[in-house]
Amino acid sequence: MRTSTPVPSIHDRADATGDPEIARSAQLFNEHNLDLYRDQVHQAADAVAAALRRARHVHSGVRPDELAPDFEALDLDTPPGDMPAALDELRRLYLDHAVYFHHPRYAAHLNCPVLVPSVAAEVVLSAINSSLDTWDQSAGATFIEQKLIAWTAARAGLPEAADGVFTSGGTQSNLMAVLLMRDAWCAREYGHGRVQTHGLPAAASRLRIFVSEASHFSLAKAAALLGLGHEAVVGVACDSARRMDVAALERAIAHSREQGDIPIAVVATLGTTDFGSLDDLGPIGAVCDAQHLWLHVDAAYGCGLLVSIAHRARIAGLERADSLTVDYHKSFFQPVSCSAFIVADGAQLGLVTHHADYLNPREAAAAGTPDQVNKSLQTTKRFDALKLWLTLRTVGADAVGAAFDGAIALARATCELMLAEPRLELLHRPELSTIVFRYRPCLTTSEAELDRLNAAIRAQLARDGEAMIAATRVGGRRYLKFTLLNAATTVEQMREIVDLVLEYGRANAVGAVPGSAAVNAQWRRHG
Missing domain, CATH: 3.40.640.10 (Type I PLP-dependent aspartate aminotransferase-like (Major domain))
Structure with a gap:
């Protein structure tokens, strides 16, 4: 009786030298997989583009305890099977819940929207991997x-x-x-x-x-x-x-x-x-x-x-x-x-x-x-370094500087509109593009109540995903902070964030009446 010789699996051939099937199966980046490289880069770019088009909010508002179970259920030894399936999984786990720094209502930390040439550079430097x-x-x-x-x-x-x-x-x-x-x-x-x-x-x-x-x-x-x-x-x-x-x-x-x-x-x-x-x-x-x-x-x-x-x-x-x-x-x-x-x-x-x-x-x-x-x-x-190099060799240093100048101008204009609002207490006039402030419905509101109110405002903004702002402490008290690095954001869009702060402040305050106009007026004269 004739017996057939079994075809060796990829794992059986792991000691082979220069086996193109191993390279193809593992999807090694080389001259044999350039079509695969282009296809997967395009698929990934399409996934990012689709995510940005879907992103009506800065953030989904998901809490860690809500997202963690999706990761606990994952078996990393059982992959989805191909790039489209993996990207769909990534959408559910990450892209749908990412914090989008390009969004006009992102005003939290020192995170910037990025320039397109620098993103293109990532494709080059990651592939060559110097x-x-x-x-x-x-x-x-x-x-x-x-x-x-x-x-x-x-x-x-x-x-x-x-x-x-x-x-x-x-x-x-x-x-x-x-x-x-x-x-x-x-x-x-x-x-x-x-x-x-x-x-x-x-x-x-x-x-x-x-x-x-x-x-x-x-x-x-x-x-x-x-x-x-x-x-x-x-x-x-x-x-x-x-x-x-x-x-x-x-x-x-x-x-x-x-x-x-x-x-x-x-x-x-x-x-x-x-x-x-x-x-x-x-x-x-x-x-x-x-x-x-x-x-x-x-x-x-x-x-x-x-x-x-x-x-x-x-x-x-x-x-x-x-x-x-x-x-x-x-x-x-x-x-x-x-x-x-x-x-x-x-x-x-x-x-x-x-x-x-x-x-x-x-x-x-x-x-x-x-x-x-x-x-x-x-x-x-x-x-x-390639990211900065391609940026300077395409858009140039002046364009980068103009974008930063735009962020500074946005902060100054936002400061002016906030000074006109009696329920916002500002601590400084921005030198660059940050503004530290707090919601203060009344001059007689206690410091402890102000801490509670401002923490509640930020938490509600983050939960709703309508805007993302930062928080800090000054003199032990809780303050809110805008950090503005997006020159594409307009003053009207910043007014929308300010209105949300006021709205959530009113919703969380009890029996408060406006009263911090004198604070801002004094700051305008002497700050």
Whole structure:
């Protein structure tokens, strides 16, 4: 009796070399699957386009406890079967419930609508999948990143010796800043490489970094991660415009020295998260020069001023910075992630260099091979620079700056219409594109009741999906916040959000009568 030889399965042939059937079944991206690549990219793009057309609201309002059961029921070992089925599942699980930053009623966090060329760049960089740690994994991609770093540094007025790397975001950039300011001080006091070889000296517990009270939390987090502790970060009082008070900075530094502590750096903020306030870089830089302190500028939000047409003068003093954080995925309208850390003296990046024989040997560096891993905390690193590159090479820097200017103009116009409403209490006039305020139906409403009312307004907006706004605390009290980065949003659309705030405020208030007009009138005169 003749027996047939069974056809080996894909798993049986897993040890085969160059088996095209394995490549086709696994859908590897290569020259044999280009038609499949085009088809699936088009299907995914169509799914996104359909989702945006369906999205009448910013968000579906779904709660975590309502969506979680859909994920619990999933078996990841049993796929839907093909791309259309997988995309339909994705629609139900994600696209129908996503928070849409392009929506005109999204006014919450520092999330921007993205530019089309940057989305197209994602298609390219994900497919080629370069890693920008070494030249032999990236080639021309390395030069694109370096060119953009040099361009940004020049826009900031930094010297030709400036250098940097793209990062995952402002938190990583600020971590690098604290690392370099710490190690640069240790190198001066104890010799280069002291920290890398022997760890922190005993004096490290007395190092102090001065930041404004409105600075980003990532600075304290970085100090803790780097062994300096939260107490190393000293908060400096702000003036009435929520900018670092320079006189208070000088007093804080003097007091620190009197206590036997060691000031090493100041962090100025070009666009605070809550208020968008811009620290006065000229006088702060002068203090740093006189005191021999490192000046880091956190411009994660305000970096759009580098390309602004109307407001570029507001970066005066940035050229004094020793290091700089920029988030292109905020005010340059790029997809997450797309950020950078830059130092005025590129040689300082040598403090994070470590040579591995299998990756970036010393002889490669000696030969001038441009390995970005020598400057970075990351090893594997996405080619995120391509997004900004294609943006600048298509729409250009002026168009990006005009979009940021439009967001600033929108915030100012929204502020004016809110000042005319007696039940809204504003804390500041926007310097960039954020507005902090609260619903206040009556001057005599208690602080506890105001906290309850404003929390209820935000929760109801999120649940209904009609609009998305942010919340914060100022002086321990609850406030609401608009963060505006969409130049396509109109003042009338912002009026609709304001009307919703008032409507939900009325619905949640008990026995309140209007009465905060005097507050806003006084602020208009003196704010």
